[in-house]
Amino acid sequence: MSKRTIIPIGPYHALQEEPEFFKLHVEGETVVHLDIELGYNHRGIEKLSESKDYEETVFLVERICGICSTSHPIACVQAVEEAGEIFVPERALFIRSTLGELERIHSHLLWLGLAGHFLGFNTIWMWAWRFREDVLNILELISGNRNHYAMMKPGGVRRDIDKADIPAIDKLLDGLRDPIAMFRDTVIEDPLLNARTKGVGILTREKAIAYGALGPTARASGVDIDVRRDHPGAAYGMVDWDVIICQNGDVFDKAVVRILEMFESIRIIEQCLVNLETAQGPIDSDPKIVATGEGIGIYEAPRGEVFHYIRSDGSNRPVRHKVRAPSFMNVPTNCETVLGETVADATIILAAVDPCYCCTERMAVAVDCDGGERLWDARDLMRLSLDKTDRLMEETGWTGPRPPDYLLKD
Amino acid sequence: MGIDDTITKISAELGDRMLEIDRHSDKRAYLEIAPQTVIASAQLMYQKLGARFQIATGVDIREGFEIMYHWVLDDEGLIITMRTMLDHEKPEVDSIAPILPAAEWIEREMWELLGINFRGHPDLRHLLLADDWPQGNYPLRRNHSPGADGGVTP
Amino acid sequence: MNYAINALTRSLNVFHLGGSACNNCDIEILDALTPRYDLERFGITLVGSIRHADVLLLSGIFNKKSAIRMQELIAQAPKPYLVIAIGGCPCTGLMFRDSYNWDRMPGEYVHIDAFIPGCPPKPEAIISAVVKLVDALRSGALVPGCLQEPSEAGELVPEAAGAAELN
Secondary structure: OOEEEEEEEOOOOHHHOOHHHHOEEOOOOEEEEEEEEOOOOOOOHHHHHOOOOHHHHHHHHHOOOOOOOOHHHHHHHHHHHHHHOOOOOHHHHHHHHHHHHHHHHHHHHHHHHHHHHHHOOHHHHHHHHHHHHHHHHHHHHHHOOOOOOOOEEOOEEOOOOOHHHHHHHHHHHHHHHHHHHHHHHHHHHOHHHHHHHOOOOOOOHHHHHHOOOOHHHHHOOOOOOOHHHHOOOOOHHHOOOOOOOOOOOOHHHHHHHHHHHHHHHHHHHHHHHHHHHHOOOOOEOOOOOOOOEEEEEEEEEOOEEEEEEEEEOOOOOEEEEEEEOOHHHHHHHHHHHOOOOEHHHHHHHHHHOOOOHHHOOEEEEEEEEOOOOOEEOHHHHHHHHHHHHHHHHHHHOOOOOOOOHHHHOO | OHHHHHHHHHHHHHHHHEEEEEEOOOOEEEEEEOHHHHHHHHHHHHHHOOOEEEEEEEEEEOOEEEEEEEEEEOOOOEEEEEEEEEOOOOOEEEOOOOOOHHHHHHHHHHHHHHOOEEEOOOOOOOOOOOOOOOOOOOOOOOOEOOOOOOOEOO | OHHHHHHHHOOOEEEEEEOOOOOHHHHHHHHOOOOOOOHHHHOOEEOOOHHHOOEEEEEOOOOHHHHHHHHHHHHOOOOOOEEEEEOHHHHHOHHHHHOOOOOOOHHHHOOOOEEEOOOOOOHHHHHHHHHHHHHHHHHOOOOOHHHOOOOHHHHHOOOOOOHHHHO
C-alpha cells in the first residue's frame, strides 16, 4: 500500500529553510505531485502603489525584487509613459538598456552560482559570484549602489553615464568574456554536469505554451519569444543581438540559454556605450503631469517578461497598478517538470526556472511511498543532491573537485 | 497582420458580442465584451489566433468590477486587451482556467483580493493571503481601508 | 556569561531568515561569503538549521504569514544567540508599513541585538556592524537579548511544540 508523504523544499536559496515546519516521513524516490504554496512574500505592493505618486511608485517597485531591481522600474515607467503619452529622449533609452543588460549578466551569474551550489559544485558558486562582483562594480560606478540603482523615472533616467567612465566599463566588460566562456565550456563539456542536467526536468514546448512560460524557461523549450525583439522598448531596436533558443527544455538547455545570453548582453552594452557618444542631449523629458489614460509596460527581465499596467486619471497617483512578475507564469511549470523525477533531482529542477526569491516561497512535494519510517528534512534533500553527484563521480571515474566537508557533515 | 487587421478578424468572429472597440495605438487595443463572452473570447485568442495569455487585471471601479484579459501576439508585437464589466453586488464570471492552465493562478489571486467568483475554476483557494485571512475582507476593493488592521470602511 | 560571550564572538554560525524580503539583503549576505569579501576565512559560516546557529539574521518585513513562522523558529534557537536585523525592512518596515499585509515591527516581538540599516547594506557595512557588535559584547556594553530577563517582548513569543525539551 503506498502512502503519499510531503517533503518540503525551501525557497530557491537553500540556506533559508525552516526545518521545524517540514519534518516529514519519506520513503521511495519518485515525485508524483507538486503543490506550491505562496504568500510569504506578499507585501501588498499593488495597493500601496495607489497611495504613492508616480515617482515614489518607481522606488516601491524597485524593491519588489532585489535581483530584477531594474526590470520592474523600467516596465513601470514604460507603462506610465504609455498612459500619459510621455516622450523619452534617446540618450535615456541607451542608458536604460545598458542598465538592463548589466542586470541580466549579474542575475544569470547569480543563478549559475546557485545552480552549481545545488549540484555540489561550490567552485562554480564561488567563481560565478566572484565575476559577478565585476558587474556590480560597473553598476556601482554608474549608479552609486550595487543593487537598487534608483535610475529610472517616468520620462527618462535620473543619472547620466559619465564619458570618463566608459573606458573603465568597457575594460571590465571585456574581462568578463573569458570567464563566461569558461563557464560555457564547463557546462557543455563536463561529464558530471551533463549527467546531472541533461534530460532532467524536461518542459515540453506544448506545456511551456499552455502555462504561458516566459524568458529562458520558455526559450529553452523552443518557444521563440523575447520581449526585447518582439516589443522593442528602450534601445533594443537600435542595436544588434541574437535571441538564444534551445529545443529540449531540460535543465541543461536552461543553463545553456542563460550562459549564451550573457554574451549577447555584453554585445548590447558595448553598442549602447558607443551610441552614447553620439546620442547627446537630455536624459529626461521632465514631465509635469501624467495625462489620463492607461498604459502597459513590458520588459524582458532576466527571468522573462515583466508586466506593469497603469491606469491614470490625471492626478499624481495611479488609479490601478497591476504588476506581474515572470515567475508567476514560470513557477507553475514546475508542476510538469518535476513529475516522475527523483527527489535528488528535485532541487535543481525547481531552481532551473530561476524563481525570483520574492516571487517564490514554499513548495511542497508529494512523494509516493510504501510505509516505513525515515526522517528527512531540507538539509537531507541537499545531501541527496550531493550524494547523487558523488555516485555519478564514482560511476564515471571523474575525479573533479569535491564539495567542502562542512557541507557534508553536521 | 497589424492591429487593424487583427481587430477586424476578432470582430468578425465575435460579431455583435463585441461591444466596443478602442484602437489605442499601433500596438495596443482594448476591446469590450460581455461577461458571457469571456470563454469564447479566450478560445478565439488562444486557440484560434495563437495569442499568448499575458495576465488578467481586476479593478474595482464605480461601474462595477472590471476584468481585463491581456493577450499578446508576439509575432506582431501587439497587446490586445479584452475587458468585461461585472456587477458590483455579485461579481462572478466563468473561469478560463479549464482551457488555459496559465490562467489558474491569476484567477485565484483576483478571487482572494477582489472577491470575484470564477465559476468552474478547478482549485479556487488562497494563493497569496494567509489561509486564516478574514472572510469577506478583500484588500483591493475600494472600501478596504489602508493599513494593517485591514478594516472595511462602510 | 563568559562562555556565552566566547560563543558569540568567535567563529560564528549564522542562520539567515528571510521574511517577505526582496532578497537584496540576502544576496549581500551571501556576497560577504564569496571571494571578494570572504568572511569564511574568519570562521563565519552559514548553517542550514537554527539549532546550529549563533547568530540569526533577519531580513524583510515579516508579513502576516511569515511573522508567525519567525516567532516559532526563534523559540527553538538554543541560547546563547544574537539576533541581527539586516536592511531597512526589519528595522522600520520602510514603505511597506501601510500595507494590508504588514504585521508589526519585528522588534516588538523579538529582541533584536543589532540593526544594520541600508537598502541593501553593502557587505562592508555588514562586516563593520559585526565588528562593532563583537567589540560591544566583549566590553560588556551589550548584553545579548536572549540572556536578559524576560521582557514583555519575550513573553509574546509563543511556546512552539518541542521547544521546551530543547532548552
